[in-house]
Amino acid sequence: MTFARDSYRTVVVGAGIVGLFTAYHLARAGGGPILVVDRGFLSSGASGRNGGGVRQQWETRGTVRLARESVQAYRRFGLEFGFNIWFRQSGYLFLAENEGELARLRNVHALVASEGLPSKVLDGDGIAQLIEGIAPGAAVGGTYLESDGLLYPFPALWGVYEAVRSLGVEVALGVEAHGVEVRDGKVAGLLTSKGPVATSTVVNAAGGWSGDLSRRSGLEVPNVATRHEILATEALKPFLDPMVVRVSDGLYFSQSMRGEVIGGLTLPHRPGTSRGQGSSPAFLTTMARALVGLVPRLGSVGVLRAWSGFYDDTPDGFPVIGEDPRLPGFVHGNGFGGHGFMLAPATSRRIALAALGQPTDLDPAQFSPRRFLAPTPVATVERLQLG
Amino acid sequence: MVGEPDRQFSFRGRPRSARKGETLLSVLSRDRIPLLHRSIQYHRPQGPLCGIGHCTGCLVRVNGRPNVRACRYEPTSGDSVTTENAWPSPSWDLLGAIGLLMPGGVDSLHGLRRPAVATRLYQRLVRRLAGTGEPPTDAVSRALSAPAVERSPEVVVIGAGEAGRSVAAALAARGITPVVVERGLHPPTTDGAELLGATTAVFLPPPAETGERRFTLLAFREPAQGVRIDARSVVVATGGYDASLLFGGNDRPGVLTADAALALAAPSRPPPFHEAVVVGGGRRAAEVLSSCGDAVTAVVAPGEIRPEVVRAASDRGILLYPRSLLLRAGGRKHVRSVRLRARGGGSETTIACDAIVLAHRRVPHAQLFFQSGAAMEWRPGVGAYAPTVSANGATSVPGLFASGSVAGISPSEFAHHAETVADAVVRGVGPTGSAPSPTPDVAATELVGYYRELLRVPGHGRWVACPCVDVLVAEVERAVRSGYRGIEVVKRYTSLGSGICQGRYCLPDALLLLSILEDRPPAEVGYITQRPPVVPIPLAALASLPNPPALEVHP
Structure with missing residues (x-):
């Protein structure tokens, strides 16, 4: 298979939720013809491998606002795209195990509340009311925001995929991007496993593979792909409403609409390992201990399956959005650090603007690729890179 | 007793x-x-x-x-x-x-x-x-909390059926004491081997790349005890299982596989049915007839019926329906009849029965091979994936061997093959020569023709393609019509295969179905990644297992 045309105005690399949403906004802005390429099948990357959490509790105002806008977009998703994503606003609950963690969460609460979101600080009793069967004394307190929630990622992908196709966007699956072609210091095309394609704009929305694409295009970037594992249990009748996230070890879990408990935690990552998306005994045992330690009654519940996916991490924990100043026509929409799904609706709108050469309202110090080129190290760091 | x-x-x-x-x-x-x-x-x-x-x-x-x-x-x-x-x-x-x-x-x-x-x-x-x-x-x-079981033998054998026991005995004869892991609740022991019964092997990742390249096997013992085995070599003899079949009411009480019928009829107790219809015309159907033939009223086969089944049936006056389509099971809460049609558009018949025993197709229990990264191949005969195995049982993963029917060995060859495998394990040799190919009861190529006819039956869209998650055939057809191709995407689109049986009972049929709907060979439809665990393992069992010395993350 080759492409329908020899040349496109924009080529988006990555048919995950960020790439597809970006293509959607580009197409609606009349930015065609557009080609989206992806190395795998639809949903084979992190967009088909995440836990479905969508939250607005963050440590910076810029991220809180993007997240709030994304929540609004997901609320409208069914009507706009024709697919039911089962978006359930039943809250995100952050757990603190000590006063230090709780103090940090209080700061998050203050910021989130100042943005008009009704975040709450809970004590141990308040938490016990939200997690049936929690081990006594497992948390000293936490924060809770009911309008955070959960969705079912697959139909969101199908919905945006079908929408972009009906807008005339070409989506080529099973096509690997090998790097951009540069002429006169600007992007002139994309080299792919199915041959070259001419374009003046390439959007790098390749998730865990975005660092590879940037580097193969001659751009040094700090993006690191880190593998995160996740598991799902057999389906139980509903007993847990919110997504629960523990600050200390990044343990997170929720109960899906189907009744499965789905969750993961952060394991030490060994850089430079293969890109296999398998599971490890270490994750299964560590995760099981963490989960049973927090909710002992889950001990007899069977783990149904485990899998993994790649976070596209940046040193400061913020995504990279905008044109690369070193290579005109090369637009970043990556570095989401495992939170692409929850931020996609709002960020992809800005990525599309950047691809059209228009200004965005994003704070360049927080989101621009320029921040990694500055001689001074980055100022703020998002530490709530959990769940 | x-x-x-x-x-x-x-x-x-x-x-x-x-x-x-x-x-x-x-x-x-x-x-x-x-x-x-x-x-x-x-x-x-x-x-x-x-x-x-x-x-x-x-x-x-x-x-x-x-x-x-x-x-x-x-x-x-x-x-x-x-x-x-x-x-x-x-x-x-x-x-x-x-x-x-x-x-x-x-x-x-x-x-x-x-x-x-x-x-x-x-x-x-x-x-x-x-x-x-x-x-x-x-x-x-x-x-349920119990201390974990940990073993570090030279060799672990998974499966204590006839094939696994033969391998264990052959290893014992060569001075090796293998640990044998068996899912059955009361397995027979083998001299010179340590048996862990009621124990299900659930996760066999590829061996660590560094150091000794030992395998780590996670398992659990009923009801919820964690088991961890580190071994230099692994012999998988997990055998096969009887597949499901697509027809109306195929998960109605009374529809059961030959595995279930044989488990419930044995030993020395009458089967839980009196007038069953057995589906299949090959070796497995013959086994059902020999075990509970007195409670069988008819044999229905998608293809031909083999002479040994014909003989066993005619001895008991059992009716034979070769080359028949199973349309639907009658009865709302329990099977009371089955409706058939001769292949190629013949007339329809209804047979009164109180059970439908599926013995038409046996597919390998090959999940552990997928997990361990062994090269797999599509076996058009059985219509399923199985490990690529050489004549000495070696797979593409050094130290991982297969024996018994999961390796395509027929029962008469189990003992001989076990000796060959044991030699290869002891000498640590890799693949040599090619393995025999098994002869299935019904060739999957024939089943494709069967399903092609079935998909023309009015009302087939309401049939259940995935009983665990309640996915209907119409949903699969709709996914393909909307442009979603390949089993991985259709799985995510419909949820087919994401239930508690890990796709065991929907995938063998779904692959053939998709091959027809997408108009390409089954091997091109792909396969669902066989994720751990093979069988749901209680969190408590996992939690009781110590972490490996380093947090080793496998590819």
Whole structure:
């Protein structure tokens, strides 16, 4: 298979939720013809491998606002795209195990509340009311925001995929991007496993593979792909409403609409390992201990399956959005650090603007690729890179 | 078992008794196959299909523990057993109205997405209906905690069937004491080997790249004990299982695989049916006839019926229907009949029966090979993936061997093959020569023709393609029509294969179905990544296992 045309105005690399949403906004802005390429099948990357959490509790105002806008977009998703994503606003609950963690969460609460979101600080009793069967004394307190929630990622992908196709966007699956072609210091095309394609704009929305694409295009970037594992249990009748996230070890879990408990935690990552998306005994045992330690009654519940996916991490924990100043026509929409799904609706709108050469309202110090080129190290760091 | 007092327990509040070594399903199947469960979405009466601990048809709650498989549980005195996901009972379940009101199925992808209040109400309702069992009680999980079992043998053999025992004996004869892991509750022992019974191997990742390249096998022993085995070599002899078949009402109580029929009929007790229809014309059908032929009324085969089955059937006056399409099982809560049509568009026939025993197709239990990264190949004969195995049982992963029927060896060759494998294990040699190819009962190529005819039967869209998750054939057809191709994407689009049996009973058919709908060979439809665990493993079992020395992350 080759492409329908020899040349496109924009080529988006990555048919995950960020790439597809970006293509959607580009197409609606009349930015065609557009080609989206992806190395795998639809949903084979992190967009088909995440836990479905969508939250607005963050440590910076810029991220809180993007997240709030994304929540609004997901609320409208069914009507706009024709697919039911089962978006359930039943809250995100952050757990603190000590006063230090709780103090940090209080700061998050203050910021989130100042943005008009009704975040709450809970004590141990308040938490016990939200997690049936929690081990006594497992948390000293936490924060809770009911309008955070959960969705079912697959139909969101199908919905945006079908929408972009009906807008005339070409989506080529099973096509690997090998790097951009540069002429006169600007992007002139994309080299792919199915041959070259001419374009003046390439959007790098390749998730865990975005660092590879940037580097193969001659751009040094700090993006690191880190593998995160996740598991799902057999389906139980509903007993847990919110997504629960523990600050200390990044343990997170929720109960899906189907009744499965789905969750993961952060394991030490060994850089430079293969890109296999398998599971490890270490994750299964560590995760099981963490989960049973927090909710002992889950001990007899069977783990149904485990899998993994790649976070596209940046040193400061913020995504990279905008044109690369070193290579005109090369637009970043990556570095989401495992939170692409929850931020996609709002960020992809800005990525599309950047691809059209228009200004965005994003704070360049927080989101621009320029921040990694500055001689001074980055100022703020998002530490709530959990769940 | 003579002299052992019966175990008194309660089932749905009524007293029952079990003999030692008898499973709960066996007790409840004394008269006929019971109705214990309702399907997860439409609350259709769903029967125990597999009899070997994979399907959803016999899930019950035992002493506050949800989703216990009656076919793998032996009652003890004082047990309290109740049913799940049906109100007031599996026989009379008011929620069955969901299936009756929506015979074409619920379109959960496109439906129910109106805004605001209505959506919230829908979601609340759907959520209440989701899941099978109520969460367990704290006491259950406390009672289940047990110290983990850890072993570091030279060789671990997975499976203590005839093939696995032969390998274990051959290894013992060469001075190696293997650990043998067997899922069966009462497996026979092998001299010179350590047997871990009632133990299911669930995760065999590729060996660590560094150091000694030893394998780490995770397993659990019933009910929830963690087992971790580190070994230099692994011999997998997990055999095969009887596949399901697509027809109307194929998960109705009374439809069961040959595995289930043989498990419930043996040993020395009458089968839980009196006039069964056996589906299949090959070796497996012959086994069913020899074990419970007196309770069989007809043999129906998608293809030809082999002479040994014809002989066994005519001795008992059993009717034969070769080259027949199974259209649907009759009876609402229990199989009462089966409707057939001769292949190629002949006339239809209805046979009265109280069970349909599926013995037409046996596919390999190959999940552990997928996990370990072994090269797999599509076997067009059985219509399934199996490891690429050389004549000495070696796979593409050094140190990982296969023997028995999962390796394509026929039973008469088990003992001989075991010797060859044991030699290769001892000498640490890799693949040599090519392996024999097995002869299936019905070639999958023939089944493709069978399904091609079946997909022209009116009303087939309402048939159940995936019983665990309640996915209808129409949903699969709709996915393909909308441009979603390949089993990985169709799985995510429809949820087919994401249930509790890990796709064992829907995938063999779905691959052939998709091959027809997508008009390309089954091998190009792809395969679902076989994720760990092979069988659901209790969190408590995993939690009891110590971490490896370094947090080793496998590729």
